[in-house]
Amino acid sequence: MSHASAPVTAVTPGSHPLPSYLQADNLGPWGNYLQQVDRVIPHLGSLARWAETLKRPKRILVVDVPIHMDDGTVAHFEGYRVQHNVSRGPGKGGVRFHQDVTLSEVMALSAWMSIKNAAVNVPYGGAKGGVRVDPKTLSRGELERVTRRYTSEIGIIIGPNKDIPAPDVNTNEQIMAWMMDTYSMNTGSTATGVVTGKPVDLGGSLGRREATGRGVFTVGVEAAKHIELDIPTARVAVQGFGNVGGVAGKLFAEAGARVVAVQDHGGTIYREAGLDVPALLRHVAETGSVGGFAQAEVIANDKFWDVDCDILIPAALEQQITKDNAGRIKARMIIEGANGPTTPEADDILQERNVLVLPDVIANAGGVTVSYFEWVQDFSSFFWDEAEINARLVRIMKEAFAGVWLVAQDHKVSLRTATFIVACKRILHTRELRGLYP
Ligand SMILES: NC(=O)C1=CN([C@@H]2O[C@H](COP(=O)(O)OP(=O)(O)OC[C@H]3O[C@@H](n4cnc5c(N)ncnc54)[C@H](O)[C@@H]3O)[C@@H](O)[C@H]2O)C=CC1
Numbered sequence: 001m002s003h004a005s006a007p008v009t010a011v012t013p014g015s016h017p018l019p020s021y022l023q024a025d026n027l028g029p030w031g032n033y034l035q036q037v038d039r040v041i042p043h044l045g046s047l048a049r050w051a052e053t054l055k056r057p058k059r060i061l062v063v064d065v066p067i068h069m070d071d072g073t074v075a076h077f078e079g080y081r082v083q084h085n086v087s088r089g090p091g092k093g094g095v096r097f098h099q100d101v102t103l104s105e106v107m108a109l110s111a112w113m114s115i116k117n118a119a120v121n122v123p124y125g126g127a128k129g130g131v132r133v134d135p136k137t138l139s140r141g142e143l144e145r146v147t148r149r150y151t152s153e154i155g156i157i158i159g160p161n162k163d164i165p166a167p168d169v170n171t172n173e174q175i176m177a178w179m180m181d182t183y184s185m186n187t188g189s190t191a192t193g194v195v196t197g198k199p200v201d202l203g204g205s206l207g208r209r210e211a212t213g214r215g216v217f218t219v220g221v222e223a224a225k226h227i228e229l230d231i232p233t234a235r236v237a238v239q240g241f242g243n244v245g246g247v248a249g250k251l252f253a254e255a256g257a258r259v260v261a262v263q264d265h266g267g268t269i270y271r272e273a274g275l276d277v278p279a280l281l282r283h284v285a286e287t288g289s290v291g292g293f294a295q296a297e298v299i300a301n302d303k304f305w306d307v308d309c310d311i312l313i314p315a316a317l318e319q320q321i322t323k324d325n326a327g328r329i330k331a332r333m334i335i336e337g338a339n340g341p342t343t344p345e346a347d348d349i350l351q352e353r354n355v356l357v358l359p360d361v362i363a364n365a366g367g368v369t370v371s372y373f374e375w376v377q378d379f380s381s382f383f384w385d386e387a388e389i390n391a392r393l394v395r396i397m398k399e400a401f402a403g404v405w406l407v408a409q410d411h412k413v414s415l416r417t418a419t420f421i422v423a424c425k426r427i428l429h430t431r432e433l434r435g436l437y438p
């Protein structure tokens with residue numbers, strides 16, 4: 001068929017077909033997000049008439065990131081920045097470097113940022129970015145060149161008042177420093193507020209590195225009270241032992257819990273008596289993975305889901321808890337450190353089995369909450385001490401979680417749908433106040 005005669009979807013008044021990249025039935029994380037939105041719509045009252053806006057990212061940028069490799073060749077990487085919603089303020093959300101990252105995945109991650117930011121009521125919309133690259137295969141120089149070129153390419157849509165990136169999987173303080181420097185070079189003045197999660201010596205905030213794990217721990221302790229789960233005697237299993245999982249595991253261990261199993265990209269380890277978490281963190285810092293940790297038994301990766309535990313913390317990637325393993329999970333409570341680790345089908349199975357799921361959009365909001373503190377500190381050039389930051393973080397997390405808990409009771413819905421109710425009402429209320437014109 002020639003291009004000229006290709007079928008064209010007719011657009012009639014009142015019919016608004018979705019753009020092609022939003023149409024497929026099975027879009028992985030984006031498809032999961034859409035199902036989560038469908039579940040909240042019946043609870044939005046008159047604001048439901050604006051709900052379509054939640055299903056369409058505001059702005060999507062796909063960029064080519066060409067760099068010189070150390071061997072003199074030129075390599076091209078695919079980069080994305082998606083601003084899902086900016087009704088409540090500038091876009092805000094991390095940047096992921098991963099070989100499998102896709103546009104629809106970044107769309108979902110940006111949408112969950114909109115929900116999360118509204119759930120804890122920080123004045124941001126939602127955004128996320130990614131580069132399709134395995135940073136472990138790059139030299140330090142190559143990693144810096146990828147970061148700087150990506151930052152220049154997305155420079156047209158980011159900025160301290162437009163969209164503020166931060167760390168996510170495989171990105172860290174050094175990468176944020178390069179991003180800040182590149183943006184500042186391109187705009188002609190030092191703009192510390194363009195990214196958060198920077199080194200403290202460069203306008204970063206005390207407590208940001210630990211903030212997501214601390215938030216996971218805080219909501220976990222609060223939720224445990226509701227189901228009479230005793231933290232000092234609890235057994236915890238953690239998937240992903242990086243920024244989020246490592247800190248959450250450490251805080252649970254310090255509270256007396258036994259971290260019995262940990263899985264990361266390098267394998268799965270188990271110790272019924274509890275792993276020595278500080279020693280494991282040192283091992284990961286030295287070797288890059290939990291693999292090879294001497295004081296533990298190695299188990300098959302799939303056996304992780306059968307581990308006898310009270311609390312499960314997925315803190316790696318999306319779609320880990322599915323209809324295939326949800327029935328095997330022994331935990332009474334799941335705290336989602338990762339974004340999107342549980343599919344909607346698995347959510348239903350877990351609810352049926354009375355497993356309490358603390359959803360990502362509230363449980364891992366500690367990171368962006370302290371990012372907000374960092375941004376505020378950068379604007380005022382006045383920096384707070386760590387005790388103040390942690391106290392404010394804990395207060396926001398506790399209050400947000402308590403509110404979500406009440407909504408879940410009132411509407412007789414899961415904590416995920418309850419968080420979506422709180423957040424979507426806030427987002428759509430601002431949409432309504434701002435209107436659509438022009
Ligand atoms: N860094 C942050 O402040 C925040 C991160 N998150 C989410 O938390 C999750 C983890 O992020 P970070 O800890 O920052 O990343 P990270 O890069 O520090 O750690 C990622 C961890 O996941 C593990 N992992 C990767 N692939 C795996 C696989 N196939 N199976 C098992 N483990 C695997 C890695 O080995 C590593 O331990 C992501 O979903 C991220 O979006 C959510 C909120 C904030």
Ligand SMILES: O=C(O)CCC(=O)C(=O)O
Nearest residue numbers: 093094166168367368371
């Ligand atoms: O700190 C931020 O701005 C966002 C962190 C993030 O990417 C997330 O919460 O998933």
